[in-house]
Structures are given as C-alpha cells and as structure tokens.
Amino acid sequence: MPSAWLSTHLRAARPRVLAALNRAFGDIDLAEDAFQEASLKAVRIWQPHDLPKDPVAWLIVTGRNSAIDALRKRRRETLSAPEDLEPAHEENNPEEDLTEALDRSVYRDDILRLLFTCCHPVLRRDQQIALALKVVAGLTVEEIARAFLVQPKTMEQRITRAKKRLQAARLSYEEPDAAERADRLSTVANAIYLVFNEGYSASQGTALIKEPLCEEAIRLARLLVRLFPEIPELRGLLALCLIQHSRRIARLTADGQAVTLELQDRSLWDRKLVAEGTVLLEAALRRAKPGHLQIEAAIAATHARAATYDQTDWQEIERLYRALQHIRPSPVVALNHTVVLAKLHGPEFALERLDGLQSSLERYAGYFAVKGSLLTDLARTQDAYDALKRAFDLAGTDAERLHIEQKLQKLSKGA
C-alpha cells in the first residue's frame, strides 16, 4: 500500500503521464496499464527525500518502457518498433533526454487529445463522464459506480463498451490545429461541467451532493485553465464551479435536506472560493468572447455578491439570462428566466410566460415546482396544489421530493 504522500504525487502526475502514453501508443487501455506499472515501480523506488527531478518525466519514460514490454509479450515476438519506441534508458535518470517530450505545447496537446478522446461525440454523455473520471481523474470503477449508484459490474461494462466504441470509430490521433482546438475544448469544458453537475445536483438517488465529483471536476478545470489560459470559456468554467461549490455547506441542513438559495445562511458560503471565482471571471470577460459558461458564472457571481437574498441585483441577473437565452437557448434557461421575471414584474407576468414552455417541459419536475410556487403567490391554492403534486411525481431525488412535500404541506395548512 503506497503512502498517502506517494499516492498524492502519482495522482498529481496522472493526467499528464497518461496523456503522453496515450499519444505514444494510441491505446487508452495500454496507456492505463503502463501508468499502473510505472506507479508500482515508483512505489518501490521513490523516497520522500529523494524524488526524481521531474516525477512526470520519470513516469512517462518508465511507463513507455513497460508498454513496449507488454506489446512484445502480446505479440510473442520481438517488436519491430520504430526507433522512438525503443526503451530510452534502463534505469537511473531517464528524464534527462526527455526535454522535448515535456515541452509545454506537447503537454497541452497530449492532455487535450486524451480529454477529447474521452469526450468524443460518438459516446453518450454518461459514457463520456465515466470514461473521463476513470481515465483522466483516475477514480476506480468502484468509486465511479458508487457516485452513479450502479453496481461496479455495470459501470465496468459501461466503460468497456465506451472504449470499444472509440476503437470502432477508428479515431485518428492527428494534432489538433488552433481553430479546432477551441472547438474541442468547448466539448471538453461541457463534459467537465457535466461531471461537476452530477456532483452538485445528483440526477438520481438519495444523496443530493456528491462532493468528490465536484472536487474532481474543479481539479480538471484548474488543469485546463493552467494549460490554456488564453481561452476565456475555460476560466468561465472554473469560475462557475468554484462559485457554485462555495455554497456546498449552506445548501444542506444537518439532516441532509435541501436549502433553497433564498433561505441559505450566506455566512456559510466559502468566501475564498467566491473571490477566486470572481477574479477568474473578470479575467475571462476581458476577452469579450462570452460563452454560456461565462454567463452562468456571472449569474452565480451576482448571487454571491448580494449580502442577503433581498439585496440580489435581479435586474443584472435578468440581463444575463437574456444573454444566455440568446447564446444558448433552452427551455430550462427560459424557465429560470421566468423565475427572475417574477421577481421583477410579479407572479402574474411570469405565469403567462410559463404557459408557453409547458409543452417542452412536460416531464420536468422543476417546471411544475416553479408553476406551483407562482400559483401559491397568487393564492390560487387548488391550482398550486395540482402543480406541486405533479412536480412531486416527476422528482428524481429523495431530497427534491421532500422539498416539494414540505411545500405541499404548507399549502394545505394555509388553506
């Protein structure tokens, strides 16, 4: 069992090492095994006070050599490998000759290629998330299965199928050019946001927040911001995750019930995360290339700025929702926009807007929850009750159901 110290080092090096091995061999399975072998070797050799000069380079070279060994064994004959696949060194300081491979731009493209492979459009969203968590973040199949509340065996199959699908699609491992890079990065940014969201508001099951998923997403977002500081949407992504995550303690009561934004104790918000997120967002917005993640981060930042719920700058939030609806129209964005309009122009105005959305949000609990609370404000108790009942039936998590149930009870008490 490696010490905590050593596994932290391996964890930190993992995305870069795995990305380099994936580039060298074009095979995620082989790269994962090679990283595993290199890690085992590191556990035997590394000492806390005698670390290789560049642990990442050490792991890449060691992993590369072990992958070549594995390929030889697999083919039961000497691999007639191109020169650059020959083991570079046997022992000692293998990192010395690797300066070229550690060039910053190579790192950037390696990581991007790895992330993009995991987030490839031939995969379903749940496969993308599972693969990214397994391959890039290095979570075990058990950990991912627990997060998604499925059996480890089911998750194993999901990941294996995803890898097969990637192979079947015969992905080319060409170098992404600058224009394509921006495109690919937005796919990757969205996938990381999905990981964060799965942690932030679980789509199913009993636990409302799965913190480790949020933390992994933040770690990946930080890595991307460091590698691609010139792409504002990545800073938007990190800003959004940090500001949302700052509320994690305030969002739940001691017994695990959800607390709405209105009722959250704002002194529990993590001000350090808010400050960092706000600065990141400010730096991103300087580029004047707004994307939906930057706008969502700006909405979160506006909420974070308000000392109390009553002091929220609803005008600003309404402007931001309008921008969001323009850049990335969706029924859920329109629904959230309606909630803000209710703050500014009253429930009646909002309710009218809401009617137009019903057909596209018929299966969405949030729609009926909003409708129910607007009707409550208008004292149309029976209609409110019907809407909330509908929301209750559609709700995906226990916490959500409990929350709606409380609203229903309040309604029948008031009536």
Added chain:
Amino acid sequence: MLFSVLIYGSEDFYDALSPEEHQEILKKHGAFHERTKSDRTFAAATKLMSTGTAVTVNRDSSDFVVTDGPFAETKEQFMGFYLIDTANLEDAIEAVKELPFDNGRVEIRPVAYFEGADFQNAERLVIDAS
C-alpha cells in the same frame, strides 16, 4: 533587514492533496507563523491565488498589452513585488502602467491570504540593519 521568502511549488501536486494532507501543510505554516511572531521576526505573510487568476501586463512599442495567464516561460527571475489594494482587476492593470516596463513585465495575481501590515515594526527592522 527584511528578507522575502518566496515559495515555489507544483500546482498539480497541491490540487491533488486531500483535505487532511492540506491541513498537515497548513499546520507547518501555522507553526512558522507562531514562532516568527513570538521572536518578532514576522513581518508579513502573503498567499497568492492560483496561476489561473493571473494576467500579465507588457508594453508593446507604445501600447500596453494584457495577456492571460502568468509568464509561460521562466526566463525572467522573480525580482520583487508590490501589494496594491484596488477595487478590481481593471484598476490594478491601470495602476501598474506607471511602473518601468523597459526591461520586463508585470504579473498581476490576486492575493488569497495576507497577514502583516505591522509596518512600523518592518521599518524598524530595516533601520536596524543599516
């Protein structure tokens, strides 16, 4: 004499720390704070936010250019730093334009933690040394 103690480290490594490991490291800093305060060698402590928050201000012929991120390469050496208190990043960028840019650039990175401001004591330390 005042000495600066500049901390370099791998952000990837720090991001990978568990809360317990993080706490372990903070404990050592805490002990350093306590010791240096009790023997009056403490002047100030500053922790910067992650490099992702950094912008770099450069002068290109006559115009100022703001680029994202910290220096990509470390051909320059770290030579000292100011602490300025502005309302936002925009004001900070405006403020640093007064500095000499002929042989270098300026990186602006927000402070995540600061303790100190015992400036009287710091001044006395400087005078004592001369």
